Amino acid sequence: MEKFIKPILIFGCGNTLFGDDGFGPEVVDRLNSNYKLPEYVVATDAGTGIQGVLFDIALSLEKPSALFIVDTVLLPDRSAGELFELDINQIPEKNVSEFSLHQFPSVNLLQELQQESGIQVRVFVVQAKSIPEYVEPGLSQEVYDAIEPACKWLIDNSLKIKNG
Secondary structure (H helix, E strand, O other), rough: OOHHHHHHHEEEOOOOEEEEHHHHHHHHHHHHHHOOOOOOOOEEEEOHHHHHHHHHHOOOOOOEEEEEEEEEEEOOOOOOOEEEOEEEEEOOOHHHOOOOOOOOOOHHHOOOOOOOOOOEEEEEEEOOOOOOOOOOOOOOHHHHOOHHHHHHHHHHHHHHOOOO
């Protein structure tokens, strides 16, 4: 929990054993291995266990100022590898299961963190080409090519938050 006391937290969500669903962890790995993150930012692979971490943050006395969740979605009318931000207030609760293979964090918990705790919550996603039903590690080329732009977006937006 100690590493989650930083002002800006980046969580890569997903399962690297299921193709494009591993995008979030791959982004975090690239951030931690190829970038020197500012001392006020921590990037962590949350795998499929983000919900427990969010509960811990909600119960913690010290809260971050911003939380970035990096994940994979399968939505109609989007192109594989397309990066975009989802507004948590526009994610319908009944459709949360459509957003990812693994358990997406409770929309209500994300809203509570943002509204009650004053944490800026941002959900940054990539459109998957596909997510296999069975174990099949490795990202599609389209999603792999989105890792570097995602890293740059996260760094740029972390700096914007820190600088006001």
